[in-house]
Amino acid sequence: MSDEAFSQAQVTDGKNYQLGIMDMEMRRAPKIILIVFVLVLVNAPKVGAQEQGPIYIVQPGDSLFSISIKFGTTVELLAAANNISDPSVIAPGLKLVIPGFEGVSGTLDLRTIEYGETLQSLSQRYGITIDAIARLNRVLNPDRLFIGQSAILSIPEGEVPQERLMIADSRDTQIEFAAKTNLNPWTLHDFEMPLERLWILPGESIAISVASDVYTTGLPFPIQSVVVDPERGVQGRTVKVTVNLESEMEVSGSIVEKTLNFQSLQPFELIALQGIHALMEPGMYDLHLTFSTNNGATVFSFIQPIRIASGDYYFDPVLFVPPETIDPQYTEPENELIASIIRNYTEQKYWEGIFQFPSNITSAFPSVFGSRRNYNDTGYTSYHSGLDFYGGTGTPIYAPARGKVVFAGSLEVRGNVTFIDHGWGVFTGYLHQSELFVSEGDWVEVGDEIGLVGYTGRVTGPHLHWEVWVGGVPVNPLEWTSTAFP
Numbered sequence: 092m093s094d095e096a097f098s099q100a101q102v103t104d105g106k107n108y109q110l111g112i113m114d115m116e117m118r119r120a121p122k123i124i125l126i127v128f129v130l131v132l133v134n135a136p137k138v139g140a141q142e143q144g145p146i147y148i149v150q151p152g153d154s155l156f157s158i159s160i161k162f163g164t165t166v167e168l169l170a171a172a173n174n175i176s177d178p179s180v181i182a183p184g185l186k187l188v189i190p191g192f193e194g195v196s197g198t199l200d201l202r203t204i205e206y207g208e209t210l211q212s213l214s215q216r217y218g219i220t221i222d223a224i225a226r227l228n229r230v231l232n233p234d235r236l237f238i239g240q241s242a243i244l245s246i247p248e249g250e251v252p253q254e255r256l257m258i259a260d261s262r263d264t265q266i267e268f269a270a271k272t273n274l275n276p277w278t279l280h281d282f283e284m285p286l287e288r289l290w291i292l293p294g295e296s297i298a299i300s301v302a303s304d305v306y307t308t309g310l311p312f313p314i315q316s317v318v319v320d321p322e323r324g325v326q327g328r329t330v331k332v333t334v335n336l337e338s339e340m341e342v343s344g345s346i347v348e349k350t351l352n353f354q355s356l357q358p359f360e361l362i363a364l365q366g367i368h369a370l371m372e373p374g375m376y377d378l379h380l381t382f383s384t385n386n387g388a389t390v391f392s393f394i395q396p397i398r399i400a401s402g403d404y405y406f407d408p409v410l411f412v413p414p415e416t417i418d419p420q421y422t423e424p425e426n427e428l429i430a431s432i433i434r435n436y437t438e439q440k441y442w443e444g445i446f447q448f449p450s451n452i453t454s455a456f457p458s459v460f461g462s463r464r465n466y467n468d469t470g471y472t473s474y475h476s477g478l479d480f481y482g483g484t485g486t487p488i489y490a491p492a493r494g495k496v497v498f499a500g501s502l503e504v505r506g507n508v509t510f511i512d513h514g515w516g517v518f519t520g521y522l523h524q525s526e527l528f529v530s531e532g533d534w535v536e537v538g539d540e541i542g543l544v545g546y547t548g549r550v551t552g553p554h555l556h557w558e559v560w561v562g563g564v565p566v567n568p569l570e571w572t573s574t575a576f577p
């Protein structure tokens with residue numbers, strides 16, 4: 092594949108750029124190196140052709156070919172720039188000049204992209220032009236540096252200064268800005284010049300770097316940190332977004348197109364929980380965060396892609412059910428009703444610690460969350476949205492955590508069903524019960540008996556189907572019985 096073809100491939104997928112390179116290297120390296128070896132012998136470069144440019148230190152496993160691919164150059168140019176006549180002498184630790192990056196100096200190194208970092212902020216911190224960073228990393232979509240991505244940067248001689256990004260409203264005077272950020276106005280000398288240290292951020296604020304003991308990358312004062320846990324979301328699992336601040340700000344945003352609801356358990360720490368849909372295609376999805384002052388003015392916002400990985404769920408055998416069971420005409424109105432219940436967001440958190448099981452029978456489960464379902468051989472377009480428990484009619488069902496009953500009634504598909512609101516957008520549901528012991532508006536404590544197992548609704552036998560919903564999305568209940576959120 093030529094460079095051009097590779098670039099085009101990157102435009103269409105744009106996601107696994109690094110992986111793409113690795114794959115190609117592994118597959119093609121042995122053959123190509125042989126050809127390259129011959130070419131280099133034929134075109135041995137003239138002595139004294141040493142070029143200026145950034146330095147790359149050869150790593151174990153590198154070849155001239157893999158290095159040429161990494162930096163978008165050719166083996167011939169690399170060999171010429173470094174007076175290499177015999178490519179087999181490439182050994183770890185060797186310093187190579189990388190041609191094609193005039194004006195860039197220093198040592199090239201890999202660094203992991205962090206929250207809030209953009210080509211702009213990297214350019215400012217490392218003193219390299221945006222164009223050079225984009226070319227070094229062959230980035231075609233500069234707005235899409237993703238968390239955890241390895242970026243190649245040229246590290247200047249000596250230490251990268253400990254600097255903190257500060258944001259000034261374009262109307263601030265230097266004194267106002269100093270007061271806002273608790274900085275001595277004299278330390279803001281940089282604020283007026285040099286001009287290249289000033290740049291405009293989304294929201295039309297001005298960000299500058301000032302010397303600081305508190306070092307954060309990409310995120311300006313007073314944003315101390317942003318953490319998405321896990322860094323790589325998983326189908327059918329819960330994602331926690333934590334923002335730490337140094338002074339009060341409003342934070343809003345979204346993840347995988349779901350609005351984040353931030354709550355605070357301690358000063359200057361904001362947390363939002365969101366479920367990832369079990370059928371969401373694995374890939375890159377956006378995290379949007381917007382930080383505003385209490386009067387609503389946006390001071391900083393960023394969009395960064397996060398990865399969603401497969402949950403590796405089972406594929407159940409094809410299930411044959413009465414056709415009306417899966418007819419949207421019957422299932423949709425009930426789904427709408429459930430959606431309207433779990434859409435309500437309670438700002439208080441009622442639960443503490445991990446969820447208890449709603450049944451005493453937990454040694455084995457007839458069906459687990461997420462397994463792919465194919466009803467009546469119409470394709471694997473469905474999945475199991477809960478955790479099923481063994482136990483015949485009359486087996487007690489217990490509340491797994493403190494909460495408020497928001498629905499208790501009889502439905503056609505789900506049978507006798509209870510939904511409990513645990514706060515912060517977390518709900519649990521109990522389907523197919525024979526008896527309901529609670530009613531809407533009741534408070535339940537962990538361990539309270541709320542009903543009995545049955546086979547009401549469209550089921551083939553008695554069992555409890557238990558669901559946990561987070562931010563309007565069903566997630567794996569076993570995650571909540573093993574992890575104390577938040």
Ligand SMILES: [Zn+2]
Nearest residue numbers: 477478479556
């Ligand atoms: Zn079930």
